[in-house]
Amino acid sequence: MKVKKIILYIFTVFLFLLLIFYFGKKDKFSEKDENNIAKNNLKENNDSNKISTEKGDIISKKNSIKENNLNKKNEIDVFGNYLNYDENKYVKTTYKSQKDFFNLLKKNSLTKLSNNSKFYFVDNVTVIKLNNIKNKNKEYLWQDNDNVYKSSSNSYRNLNYDKKLLVINKNNDTIFYSNGSYIIKYKNQIGDIQYFQNAYHVKIIKNFPDDKMMFLRAKKNSNLLEILKNLKLNSSLVSVELDLDIPSEKEI
Missing domain, CATH: 3.30.70.80 (Peptidase S8 propeptide/proteinase inhibitor I9)
Incomplete structure (x- = not known):
């Protein structure tokens, strides 16, 4: 009877240690997953910000080109398609219209x-x-x-x-x-x-x-x-x- 109690005690301790090991490992993996998720989110945010910045730069550049072209068109509005503007073909003029x-x-x-x-x-x-x-x-x-x-x-x-x-x-x-x-x-x-x-x-x-x-x-x-x-x-x-x-x- 005494032997059975000892065996039961050992089994209980072993089970307890096993549970501690299991939940400890799970928490470790959870923390790692959270860190990975946080890193991924940060990367996605950085990528998103980078894309937004690049997109903004492109739009800004396009608007700048468009504005410059429109200015050129206003200066030479009888010369046709201002998108084909060639500065070597035109001179600066006093009158804009x-x-x-x-x-x-x-x-x-x-x-x-x-x-x-x-x-x-x-x-x-x-x-x-x-x-x-x-x-x-x-x-x-x-x-x-x-x-x-x-x-x-x-x-x-x-x-x-x-x-x-x-x-x-x-x-x-x-x-x-x-x-x-x-x-x-x-x-x-x-x-x-x-x-x-x-x-x-x-x-x-x-x-x-x-x-x-x-x-x-x-x-x-x-x-x-x-x-x-x-x-x-x-x-x-x-x-x-x-x-x-x-x-x-x-x-x-």
Whole structure:
């Protein structure tokens, strides 16, 4: 009987130790799991914060690019798709909108080509091709495609071959330019060519006898309007027109 009690006692102690070992190990694993979960949560939070930060940076960068592109578009709004903006193709301009630039042209255009004409001479502004500009870092008045407009001392009163004279149609805001050329149609062939050229301060560039038509060009420093009026007074001429070109359609 005494032996049975001893065996029962040993078994109880063993069972007690076994239970202590079991629950101790379980708590250890639970603590380890909690630590792992905490680490994973921290990692996920860090990853989430990193992703959010990267996403925020991307959005911020996109907004910055968009804003820059919009600013460029506002500056060059007649040049088409601003996403294809190439700084080498554009110059800095004083006027940021086409409307403001045309207001300047209208302000500088007070003289008509004739009393019933819709065309006006524009003073103090000339046009040049972008490829012909030596200093692209300089500020110019306006740019339209590859045509750049800048301040100039030119005027219809004093023709300068090196500075194209602008002409504007105020009815539809169309810009033209003149290099001082005229197109005339005549009734009969002009007899004394030299006298004709001296009298009207022009040079005959081309003559088309079959069509009874001539291309003339005003001499340097001539008054284009005076020449136009005087030619129209010649009764031997059927018609007289100042030859106008559109900058975007012809090499300047």
